[in-house]
Amino acid sequence: MDMKSPTPGFATRAIHAGQESDPLTGAVVPPIYAVSTYEQDGVGGLRAGYDYSRSTNPTRTALETCLASLEGGARGLAFASGQAATDVLLRTICAPGDHVLIPSDVYGGTYRLFSTVYARWGVEYTPVPLEDLDAVRAAVRPTTKLIWCETPTNPLLRIADIAALAQIAHDAGARLAVDNTFCSPALQTPLALGADVVMHSTTKYLGGHSDVIGGALVARDAEQGDELYFHQNSLGGVAGPFDAWLVLRGIKTLELRLERHCANAAAIVELLQRHPQVTQVYYPGLPDHPQHVVAAKQMRGFGGMVSFRVAGGAAAALAVCEGTQLFKLAYSLGGVESLIEYPAKMTHAAVSGSSLEVPDDLVRLSVGVENIEDLMADLRQSLG
Structure with missing residues (x-):
């Protein structure tokens, strides 16, 4: 099926994007490639681009392709958890001395990451009610590199204006990342509203059956996707093939x-x-x-x-x-x-x-x- 033009509907992409029938057997569901390494046709002669499953795995590739399609991004990346995805995003964008704006009722696990891990590394953060755009503008510093947005927030279900936050971030030379876990791409597509990166705990609605732990990032442009992939591969917190397969199964419905x-x-x-x-x-x-x-x-x-x-x-x-x-x-x-x-x-x-x-x-x-x-x-x- 041609998944490029014209663009199929959401449910069609959820079932088919990145999930072509297996060329060997004709299986209509992507196989679980439980493999760590791949035979090469001579030194550097990779078959279909695979050499080691921390770097790439066919089952994970299917999921990442599907996620990118559903969010309308250039590249998707699948992780072992939502926290692993968040960690890679922060390491890619932030360095010691940088500043991040976070929601004033941010998820507790994300707050812990900022307050006990990245604070020790020299990354500063400011909680701001992101629904108050004047407060957001006032909190931006010359060192602000990222606005981290959850919408709806957890647990008070406040709503941030993604398009307006993207404009504020870009005017300041910063990026906007949106945790889209509560909505999933079925209800909200932040990249289309100007966000630079979307994060998911795929454990939640994408998996949908409380039987898998996973995370994801989707980048709006290819250059940023490559940056995120470099850190994903370097840090190694990738989704395993069975976990990727479970999330793919959940996405279909x-x-x-x-x-x-x-x-x-x-x-x-x-x-x-x-x-x-x-x-x-x-x-x-x-x-x-x-x-x-x-x-x-x-x-x-x-x-x-x-x-x-x-x-x-x-x-x-x-x-x-x-x-x-x-x-x-x-x-x-x-x-x-x-x-x-x-x-x-x-x-x-x-x-x-x-x-x-x-x-x-x-x-x-x-x-x-x-x-x-x-x-x-x-x-x-x-x-x-």
Whole structure:
């Protein structure tokens, strides 16, 4: 299938991009190349460009090609985890003495990377509410090399204007990287809005089945893709062939799954808004969400993530998290099964006591694809 012109639709690319039938057997699914090294036809005579699987592996190549197609980028790179992908991005762009802007409610693991790893290396960072463009402009320094954006943010689901942030970054000679994990390319394509690099935890919606750990970067232009590849190969935190295959399998149903995630989340939001024990609901699809207009402009759906606050404080929030049955109390998100978590002591424990600390009455949901009536009944009984 010609994947270049005219451009096929999203679901078609998810199933076919980089995934041609195996030329030897005709298998319609890319094989898992569980191999470390490749025979050469003489010194330097590589077959199809493969020599050692840290550098390249056919199964990983299929995934990376598909990711680049879905995000509209020049090059995709697959990693062992989202943190490994983030590390390569930072090492590629930043050096000691450089400065990075991060969201004021950045994911706890990313905050830990900046505050305990890169701070020791001499990279400075400033948390900023990225939805406030004046605050972003005021925080930019001559040494700013990167704006690190999450939109929607985790766990407060704030929305940043990607196109506006790209302009601010480029005017300052910096780059914009967008963590697109919460949306996936099915709902949002930051490169088309001006971002330079997209990052994913492929563990989440791209994999979709809570059975793989992985990460990805997609670069908008080939030169930057080559820079990222150099560091990926040098540092070695690559996705293994079986993990790459699992993510590819998940991507095939990504668009279908996101339709159900979004529909179920919207119904859950409606329930939570009416419930007397819920004091606030965070969801970009709500008309009264502070950045709803921006979300509607740059997203093709409002996602499956919902956060809310509970009357009664921390004890009540903990009771809700521990009282569900279908919503499993667990880390992570984006799988077909619904999950519930308590950010203050779980995903965002790393920011406890800092200016980024999340409310202790906050509950986060990853709304799955189960029958919505069952999910709503589960939340009702847990809320009381």
